[in-house]
Amino acid sequence: MTAVTPTPTAQYLDLFARRGERSGEAAPVRLRRRQAIERFEAAGFPGRGDEEWRQTNIAPLLRSAVTEASREEVGARQARRFLYQGCDRLVFVNGRFAVELSSIPKEIAVSSLADLEATGGAADAVAEHLGATVDGRASCSADAVVHPFAALNTGLFEDGAAIVIPAGAAVERPLQVLWLSAPAAGAAADSLEVSFPRLLVVAGENSQASIIETFVAVNGAAGGYFVCPAAEFVCRAGSVLHHTRLQADASDAFHLGFQHTELERSAVFDSSSLTFGGGLVRNDAVALLDGEGAHCTLDGLYVVAGSQFVDNHMRVEHRQPHTTSHQLYKGVLDDRARSVFNGRIYVHKAAQKTDAKQTNRNLLLSRSALANSNPQLEIFADDVRCTHGSTIGRLDEDALFYLRARGLPREQAYGMLVYAFARELVEKTSFEPLRQDLEGRLRASLNGGPGGGEAA
Amino acid sequence: MLRVSGLHARVEEQEILRGVNLEVRAGEVHAVMGPNGSGKSTLAQVLAGREDYEVTAGSIELDGEDLQEMAPEERAHAGLFLAFQYPVEIPGVGNSYFLKAAVNATRKARGEQELDAMDFLQLLRQRAKLVDVDEALLRRPVNEGFSGGEKKRNEILQMAVLEPRLAVLDETDSGLDIDALKTVAAGVNALRNGDRAFVVITHYQRLLNYIVPDHVHVLQGGRIVRSGGSELAHELEEKGYAGLNGDSAGA
Ligand SMILES: Nc1ncnc2c1ncn2[C@@H]1O[C@H](COP(=O)(O)OP(=O)(O)OP(=O)(O)O)[C@@H](O)[C@H]1O
Numbered sequence A: 001m002t003a004v005t006p007t008p009t010a011q012y013l014d015l016f017a018r019r020g021e022r023s024g025e026a027a028p029v030r031l032r033r034r035q036a037i038e039r040f041e042a043a044g045f046p047g048r049g050d051e052e053w054r055q056t057n058i059a060p061l062l063r064s065a066v067t068e069a070s071r072e073e074v075g076a077r078q079a080r081r082f083l084y085q086g087c088d089r090l091v092f093v094n095g096r097f098a099v100e101l102s103s104i105p106k107e108i109a110v111s112s113l114a115d116l117e118a119t120g121g122a123a124d125a126v127a128e129h130l131g132a133t134v135d136g137r138a139s140c141s142a143d144a145v146v147h148p149f150a151a152l153n154t155g156l157f158e159d160g161a162a163i164v165i166p167a168g169a170a171v172e173r174p175l176q177v178l179w180l181s182a183p184a185a186g187a188a189a190d191s192l193e194v195s196f197p198r199l200l201v202v203a204g205e206n207s208q209a210s211i212i213e214t215f216v217a218v219n220g221a222a223g224g225y226f227v228c229p230a231a232e233f234v235c236r237a238g239s240v241l242h243h244t245r246l247q248a249d250a251s252d253a254f255h256l257g258f259q260h261t262e263l264e265r266s267a268v269f270d271s272s273s274l275t276f277g278g279g280l281v282r283n284d285a286v287a288l289l290d291g292e293g294a295h296c297t298l299d300g301l302y303v304v305a306g307s308q309f310v311d312n313h314m315r316v317e318h319r320q321p322h323t324t325s326h327q328l329y330k331g332v333l334d335d336r337a338r339s340v341f342n343g344r345i346y347v348h349k350a351a352q353k354t355d356a357k358q359t360n361r362n363l364l365l366s367r368s369a370l371a372n373s374n375p376q377l378e379i380f381a382d383d384v385r386c387t388h389g390s391t392i393g394r395l396d397e398d399a400l401f402y403l404r405a406r407g408l409p410r411e412q413a414y415g416m417l418v419y420a421f422a423r424e425l426v427e428k429t430s431f432e433p434l435r436q437d438l439e440g441r442l443r444a445s446l447n448g449g450p451g452g453g454e455a456a
Numbered sequence B: 001m002l003r004v005s006g007l008h009a010r011v012e013e014q015e016i017l018r019g020v021n022l023e024v025r026a027g028e029v030h031a032v033m034g035p036n037g038s039g040k041s042t043l044a045q046v047l048a049g050r051e052d053y054e055v056t057a058g059s060i061e062l063d064g065e066d067l068q069e070m071a072p073e074e075r076a077h078a079g080l081f082l083a084f085q086y087p088v089e090i091p092g093v094g095n096s097y098f099l100k101a102a103v104n105a106t107r108k109a110r111g112e113q114e115l116d117a118m119d120f121l122q123l124l125r126q127r128a129k130l131v132d133v134d135e136a137l138l139r140r141p142v143n144e145g146f147s148g149g150e151k152k153r154n155e156i157l158q159m160a161v162l163e164p165r166l167a168v169l170d171e172t173d174s175g176l177d178i179d180a181l182k183t184v185a186a187g188v189n190a191l192r193n194g195d196r197a198f199v200v201i202t203h204y205q206r207l208l209n210y211i212v213p214d215h216v217h218v219l220q221g222g223r224i225v226r227s228g229g230s231e232l233a234h235e236l237e238e239k240g241y242a243g244l245n246g247d248s249a250g251a
């Protein structure tokens, strides 16, 4: 008898089947789960022939057997390393809420998705929004494709956070959402533990808040896991939401996630995505500017080396007049690392006076590193200002010589120039503990200087 | 202090320096003049260790040590300083941050105690005053958006802070108004002492009124074709380089 290897799709469907129905779940969410799984089943995983996935080879992910993430106990001390002073926090271990490690601010309503009754506060928002935007709303009508990993998350998430910032609230302390991966020691080498972190944030009218997502693994975890997160942001009229997404997973982990933002009139969403970790990384971010005067900033930095691959796929839709969007993505690539930046700006016919700006700059530190940059502007309004620019370059040898001629050792001069290239993205935040952490991570990832040990 | 003998250097198959001999003793100021493209900057860059130029023959010694064995930063640690003809703009790196790193890298390499923030700031302020550099420039990124004159002053500031034993100034006077020229000269003269030496590359006799050289050399076609005292600079000013042709070529 020969063992039958399940197809990749079948494996994930099997996870869904085994989990069964959840008693406490709100009917609309249950329905959206089922629909999402059905869509995933119909579409399957994307192949290289799929335009949106042409440059992202997910074959290594599909080759691996997957198991549900284990129930690891993580000591408070392990989690504390990743928590910032001066903010409130929600800690999730392998996608499950760790209430004893968390502190919930009073002025915000927060619910754990696995147990809406117990923590309360955001249950209505969950029923209304969760999963409704990510894969329910057809946008860019021309290409309303199912995002396969968003659908997977909706179908399979076990827990997550729903956060509602009440109208008019100005929340001073940032809220950190820590997504900690703790794969079981000695897990089978050829199998991946998979978790589906899920986040819903509703920023009430004229509210102000700041959310920090941190994706990391406990000490010494090296791959053997797959994080498949999805986040939805609903920004009500006049709200201002700051968002930072730090991804520092193990360097051979899989991280494929989806982020979706909807902005109403005069809302502001200012988001930064910083990628240091992960072996195969794909970040999809969609922002819909759905009310006059709305503004979004989607910034990002990726600092990768070895054989890391990172693909940032952005789509910003201007759907109403007088909306603005800014994107600044910078990449630093060493060794054989590869990156893709795919930035699509779609301006609907109604969206006159759109102001959209997109910049992608890449710094290659080795001959074998490779960066791809694909801006895509689709403009159907006639009175707009859209600019885009992308560069792929190497370190300035004249500057390097200048610094060395002043006495700086090669390594130090090198680090200084690379840091200078990337600093505006790590120094953007005004929240000091986060700024220090990002700065430290950037400096640490530049240590080892040119080539990180491999020929530059 | 500096001994350059029979130096040949080339870039991309093109020979630029064709047997340069130059000897500079402690306490001296040498001026190097010569037409455009004669190899003055090439000589300066080769001294500082620029790898784009290939030294095909000859030697360079600083205090008896073979410079060619040393990386650019090691030459700096040994006391060599080059004021660039075209100072490089370095966006994202603060001017005073960079200078502090340079000072401390040098001190560290020499086994000296590094300066803390306070001590460095004191030194920097004092030197900035000496060469009349606006403190606002110290907070900006290195040379970024500086005017031509500000860049040159910034080079002199770096020199004043790093206190090299041998400073090579490559056309530091170009693009300076007369007041700036005087401050630059004052900066050089303040550093001048029996242990230090300067090689001043210039096109204009004007600078040499303020920094009076002990020796003047004419570099032409990759060779020093004539050497003399400060009166040579005056002669050049009158007659131009053409007046020298055939004079004592190959000296
Ligand atoms: N990196 C290089 N690649 C090619 N040619 C070079 C390079 N550097 C210098 N050269 C050439 O070598 C010659 C000497 O240049 P150099 O800059 O040393 O002249 P210079 O005497 O400093 O001139 P100037 O007075 O105009 O500053 C010139 O013909 C120049 O074009």
Ligand SMILES: [Mg+2]
Residues within 6 Å of the ligand: B040, B041, B042, B085, B170, B171
């Ligand atoms: Mg020159």
